[in-house]
Amino acid sequence: MSPISTRKDGKLFWIISDNPPVNALGHAVRAGLAEAIAKGNADGGVQAIIIACDGRTFFAGADITEFGKPLQAPGLPEVCDAIESSSKPVIAAIHGTALGGGLEVALACHYRVAVPSAKLGLPEVKLGLLPGAGGTQRLPRVIGAEAALGMIVSGNPVGAKAAHAAGLVDKLAEEDGLRDAAAALAKEVMDRDTHPVTSRRGDKIRAAKEDPGLFDRFRKDNARMILGLDAPEACIAAVEAAVNVPFEKGTALERELFMKLVTGDQSKAMRHVFFAERMAQKIDGLPKDTATYRIERVGILGAGTMGGGIAMNFLTAGIPVTMVEREQAALxxxxxxxxxxYERSAAKGKFKPEQVEAAMGRLSPTLDFEALGDCDLIIEAVFENMDLKKDIFSRLDQVAKPGAILASNTSYLDIDEIAAQTRRPDHVLGMHFFSPANVMKLLEVVRGRETTPAVLATAMAVGKKIGKVAVVSGVCHGFIGNRMLAARQEQANALLLEGATPWQIDDALTSFGMPMGPFQMADLAGLDIGWNPETTSSSTVREVLCEQGRRGQKTGKGFYDYGEDRSRTPSKEVEAIIADFARKSGKPPRDFTEGEIRERLIYPMINEGAKILEEGIAQRASDIDIVWLYGYGWPAWTGGPMFWADTIGVGRVLSGLERHGRALGEDFTISDRLKTIAEDGRRFNG
Incomplete structure (x- = not known):
């Protein structure tokens, strides 16, 4: 049965899509649309055609599962051309989202009606692509080249009200009156002699024709956003063509660029991320119908940086929070x-003042530990000290109500050891947020040995409700992300003593696409984390830096020297300290290429990831990728560490590890899983 149905209502011909969940433009929908447009045009009694969608949204985009496979006709470009070529006016009735191919369908229509809550956009760039059904050619002709560049290159949607102001939407409807408004507009225009055909319009691109420097200025102004990415540059080139060449030539270039991108490594990686994020929600061995607990109030123990950030997630989501501290000043x-x-975010337009007040109004700060007794979920967010955490969980067990879930925000420690301090180890797990917790999207949900399915499912559901990307991890030191980070840091420290400088090491990763290198990260976090001035022994570079007051950005100097604006410069003093340690180690210093440094840092991470898979700590390789993408800023266009290994070849990683074997240290071992995959010519990701 076709997902497209039609009905005639007097002189109006309705084309309705019902393809849950988001009316994706798969083959059946495309074929149904093409057939319905032809049917409407062939009916002499029809004077106007309306395209609408049942369900929660207008067409929300192409069917991404079809990418990379042989295309089944008709393709979306042909469908859009058929819509635009209709001899009778076609009106798009938009609710929910009109994204990607959905907006391209709407652009091909002669008129567009939308409810105020609708969003319209071309987000293909976020999958390493560009709009491939005329979007780069039609949108500039409707809203102008400069505005189109902003939408297409960022991939960010705009609200219907802004779209109406820009001319992208012709009429705004009442939220519950979309189809009536579409019918009214259809009756209004059906007797007109001509209707706006987007591909023939030239009025909106005239300004760009008279300003040939527009595109280079856009490239310069957005250099940081597009650096290293293929898709944004292709988008700019396509919009430039919309201004300078006829529509047919522009669409031909758009299609050529689309096909080049869709077969390229960057788009393959970014599509992998799209599916990996959704796959992370699936928990091995957990029935789909597993019941979850109602979480109506959350307790946060600790009002420090992490505790406060964690609390904000729940307050923003409308969940009341009881926050407990030991001292009033800290609280x-x-x-x-x-x-x-909150106020800083409100100043940037992310919240309205009344939303800030509502969120803060849901917070109950207190020094009373007993106040946690009515919470459904309690998250401990204190220092990384096992004895302290064990004592806290023993106390929490006494005050928490039956059925309450107890979670630790620990980033390294053994959840099972913590859970053993309670009489409810089945209701204990880890919920590892990343700093700043109110911003970072990753949540590592650590499943303890005795954690019940319902508790695990509840933690995952809570993560989704507060806008996190949650990934399940088993129990081990550092879980998924920090365990791999430790492998990288070990090599970074070793490279220092072999002749590489902190800035060479950092640059090898930032040029790869990471937001910062290991020593930049250390300076930002503070070199004195875990350092005790009473027991310091000058045994490591980091200890000596702390002893000399070089404790990171907060003191104006760490591995780097920092200006008042926090700009960093290499430090001669640090070079001398490192050189002294290198001499004592007996290793003769040598020069390193950027590629060698990168291999030394990243290959051991991938090896550790393979061990994590061997041990069942991570469910799948794509979960590891998601952890690094959303927790550590791994560049999305490479797909994550495990997908990147697949892209360059796992065999190449293995040979690199073997080549660097002696430098990697006496205790370093290569994962059996990595060896097997390399020898069989397979991939970590399927």
């Missing part, structure tokens, strides 16, 4: 920082 400071964070 007041934490609440003050939360408010400042």
């Amino acid at each position: 007041d400071r934490g609440v003050s920082i939360m408010r400042k964070n």
Whole structure:
């Protein structure tokens, strides 16, 4: 049965799509649309055609599962051309989202009606692509080249009201009156002699024709956003063509660029991320119908940076929070920082003032530990000290109500050891947020040995509700992300003593696409984390830096020297300290290429990822990719560490590890899983 149905209502011909969940433009929908447009045009009694969708949204995009496979006719470009070529006016009735191919369908229509809550956009760039059904050619002709560049290159949607102001939407409807408004507009225009055909319009691109420097200025102004990415540059080139060449030539270039991108490594990687994020929600061995607990109030123990950030996630999602601290000054400071964070976001337009007040109004700060007794989920967010955490969980077990879930925000420690301090180890797990917790999207949900399915499912559902990308991890030191980070840091420290400088090491990763290198990260976090001035022994470079007051950005100097604006410059003093340690180690210093440094840092990470898979700590390789993408800023256009290994060849990683074997250290071992995959010519990701 076709997902496209039609009905005639007097002189109006309705084309309705019902293809849950998001009316994706798969083959059956495309074929049904083409057939319906032809049917409407062939009916002499029809004077106007309306395209609408049942369900929660207008067409929300192409069917991504078809990418990379032989295309079944008709393709979306042909469908859009058929819509635009209709001898009778075609009106798009938009609710929910009109994204990607959905907006391309709407652009091919002669008129567009939308409800105010609708969003319209061309997000293909976020999958390493460009709009491939005329979007780069039609949108500039409707809203102008400069505005089109902003939408297409960022991939960000705009609201219907802004789209109406820009001319992308012709009429705004009441939220519950979309189809009536579409019918009214259809009756209004059906007797007109001509209708706006987007591909023939030239009025909106005239300004860009008279300003040939527009595109280079856009490239310069957005250099940071597009650096290293193929798709944004292709988008700019396509919009430039919309201004300078006829529509037919522009669409031909658009199609050529699309095919080049869709077969390229960057788009393959970014499509992998799209599916990997959704796959992470699936938990091995957990029935789909597993019941979850109602979480109506959350307790947060600790009002520091992490505790406050974690609390903000729940407050923003409308969930009341009880926050407990030991001292009033610490509690007041934490609440003050939360408010400042909200107000800073409000100043940027992310919240309205009344939303800030509502969120803060859901917070109950207190020094009373017993106040946690009515919470459904309690998250401990104190220092990384096992004895402290064990004591806290023993106390929590006494005050928490039956059925309450107890979670630790630990980033390294053994959840099973913590859970053993309670009489409810089945209701204990890890919920590892990443700093800043109110911003970073990753949530590692650590499944303890005795964690029940319902508790695990609840934690995953909570993560989704507060806008996190949650990934399940088993129990081991550092879980998924920090365990791999430790492998990288070990090699970074070793490279220092072999002749590489901190800035060479950092640059090898930032040029790869990471937001910062290991020593930049250390300076940002503070070199004195875990350092005790009473027991310091000058045994490591980091200890000596702390002893000399070089404790990171907060003191104006760490591995780098920092200016008042926090700009960093290499430090001669640090070079001398490192050189002294290198001499004592007995290793003769040597020069390193950027490629060699990168291999030394990244290949051991991938090896550790393979061990994590061997041990069942991660469910699948794509989960590891998601952890690094959303928790550590791994460049999305490479797909994550395990997908990147697949792209360059796991055999290449193995040979690199073997080549660097002696330098990697006496205790370094190569994963059996990695060896097997390399020898069989397979991939980590399927």
